[in-house]
Amino acid sequence: MERFVSMRRENRDRFHEETLDPEDWESMRELGHRMLNDMIEYMKNVRERPVWQHASNQVKSHFNRPLPIDPQPPKQIYEEFVKYVLPYPLGNIHPRFWGWALGTGTVFGAFAELLAGSMNTNTGGGGHHSAVHVEKQVIDWIKEMLKFPASASGVLTSGCSAANLIGLTVARNTKAGIDLRRKGLREMPHKMTLYASQEIHSSIQKAVEIIGLGSEALHLVPVNDDFQIDLQELKATISRDRKEGATPFCVVGAAGTINTGSIDDLNGLTEICQKESLWLHVDGAFGAWAALDPFARKKVSGIERADSLALDLHKWMYMPYEIGCVLVQNEEYHRKAFSLTPKYLAHGEGGRGITGNDLPWFSDYDFLLSRRFRALKAWMSLKLHGSRKYGRLIQQNIEQAHYLAEQVNTQPELELSAPVPLNIVCFRYVPPDMDEAALNELNKKIVVELHEQGATVISGTIIKDKYVLRAANVNHRSRREDFDILLREVISTGKKLTIAHE
């Protein structure tokens, strides 16, 4: 087999071995300490900065450079970061950011990212190493918090989009009735259909499209006045589809819709699914964590009976991006949908060597093989705060949302646009004598102007054909006074824009 190695002998001897480790460890260490100090200050003083601000054209053009060919001193790179990156964040760690549903993160969580990045462990395969123990522990704790049985399987994901994709893939494969992994959807004798409310998150549609069902397979059912899926309509739709020859296989419940934070009647959905032999997947991105608040807990009653549950830990558990989780009631279904063991990934037998098979290989439950040590920040954070404090913070966010809603109700220029069952408040600015089209335009402009002013950030959405302002509160840094500022800003911005408009 001499030919195997003949290729490049001529080059070899002139070869000087090098590494990407620092040449000067001490100055790298110093730089690290400087970064750490700066980051502490950055997080500590976030309240003193604008929530968001425009990057100048100079900043923008800094990121339009040719590929760096030669090395640059680390200190200089860090200074560029401080000048061009750090001052122009999206703003979601700020106490007055309530746009979309974005997490705030914590100091200890950021530290955990340094530790995980230093260990640089891959948790995709290989049973025997500490990161696998930590991930298993974190999943056990999540099951405990959400009252899932200990026998359920789970895997940490980048977030809820990935968790929904996994949950729906398990549902599809389990309910197909044919060997779908081998045969594919074209071999299905009937069209597989699934159901969710019109308020369901877009990641469900995206997952349905990716896994090949097509968005037409996703039947969106109307909601009641509380923005929950209408159970009678759901039953009627399923029954109609069956008559038309489709194969209903899954209902997706929402625990915390993105528009209003409403939670479907999960016990009602469980009963329907059991009766109809359907899989119940729950998208619990943030809302699942209402389970930790003794007052809100009853709203997610039944969540522990879902066949699969997707949720985030970087939203309402306040951990840094990315961390989500999917739990599957039946471990075997989960594993059967994702386990694939080629020769080069053979799991060892018994407890010897790295590949011993007495611990889970998370790649058997995930579509990823390269998986960072995201469990560490969850393990450290849950220990630091304890589940009770998380419960109190979630309760606090809900209380603050109700406070905001009450304040909206006291202002004649403002109008509440939807119920506030959880932590999301939809409202709008309604000056007298303005038609609906103009109100929509005005409120759209208010969102953008608020961004530009930088004191508060909210986003907008459409509720019953009306464009509304929307504050989603998963922010552990917000105080009541921050919501007062929000309303003050909305009203003054609304006034200013109305005058400009007249």
Place this chain on the structure above:
Amino acid sequence: MERFVSMRRENRDRFHEETLDPEDWESMRELGHRMLNDMIEYMKNVRERPVWQHASNQVKSHFNRPLPIDPQPPKQIYEEFVKYVLPYPLGNIHPRFWGWALGTGTVFGAFAELLAGSMNTNTGGGGHHSAVHVEKQVIDWIKEMLKFPASASGVLTSGCSAANLIGLTVARNTKAGIDLRRKGLREMPHKMTLYASQEIHSSIQKAVEIIGLGSEALHLVPVNDDFQIDLQELKATISRDRKEGATPFCVVGAAGTINTGSIDDLNGLTEICQKESLWLHVDGAFGAWAALDPFARKKVSGIERADSLALDLHKWMYMPYEIGCVLVQNEEYHRKAFSLTPKYLAHGEGGRGITGNDLPWFSDYDFLLSRRFRALKAWMSLKLHGSRKYGRLIQQNIEQAHYLAEQVNTQPELELSAPVPLNIVCFRYVPPDMDEAALNELNKKIVVELHEQGATVISGTIIKDKYVLRAANVNHRSRREDFDILLREVISTGKKLTIAHE
């Protein structure tokens, strides 16, 4: 709308607002500096530790605890980390780890994780913030390094599994001929088939299963003596499938197979795909980066013509987990497969506010909405080292693999099992007078014993029905002497096991 806010008034007034920010910033800062020092030492002294070691039962039982209800002091948590987590890694940052194809990471990369975790930016949506500029810049640089046209689209992913999933979804949707996102695969008039060599990575099969094609749609074509896809066989298979009524739509080329590191003839594949109107997706997990080595560059010639290209930056670009990328030649096809804009994610118009539409929304090219600031470590690392140094390191890894292969050839007890086109060496221990079954068993045991001894870590695979030892070198810390140690350990372990066996 009074009823909207009536729910919990009774609880509100007893409410004391709190936060997850540290109560004592100074002691948290001190702890951070201690962590940073420890991590520097951990990375600096990695060579002095075993590559891998067993966690004791005491360690294991530490991760089998009930949910923490109450807070625990941060220092104590960190000390648990130091005692129970840090000493038991998978081992992939060690200079003598060559198992599977796992990345080594860098110090600066770990620092970047601290910065990204502190900023905690979400890059899923929202155009106007620095992380979007950084990600765009990094993708531009990746295109530049791989000679992709500037007009191509791209998105950073968790790794190649996600990148393959995205690439194949775009291929499927673009080539279907029907509106697949809406209609789903069951409406396809013909079975869609795709092609790859028998050596293709399992993530391709996993993606094919997830996207609903079924693994039977993936036709595995034999390889030639260099473990490259056999182009004649490929053409014959496509033609046979067409005659049988299937719709071939895609060929997946390998740039660096996982077993041997072989690279398919990418120009040959491009020609076939153009002639047959097929999509060419290239899985370039680590091998794509051969493009940076002036000597190996020609092996990946043609990669810039792929319709889509998936690759990792946490393997052969040595960055910390997770970071991969998918490039798509035609931006419109990419966006059409993934863009989905519900009301609450409406992109703004013009340059005002966060949601201005003059910058990409990466969620339009990805299945994730929650996306951490993974671009930062790539931006910082590429600037720190410069592309030329990456090229030298990649060259060094290839040279080292050839050195290892040569040394294998000088040892009568060892046998090279496959060509070494890149950075992977497959070989086995072959004492005289042993049949194939016994050789397989013996070499399997060698892998496990090497793990147990902790001096080196390699994994195993099967090449032409023989179980072989496999060293995959994407390690910037390895030196030639480390490979000498590997062979010494393999031979002594082989001898020991053979004697024990007799």
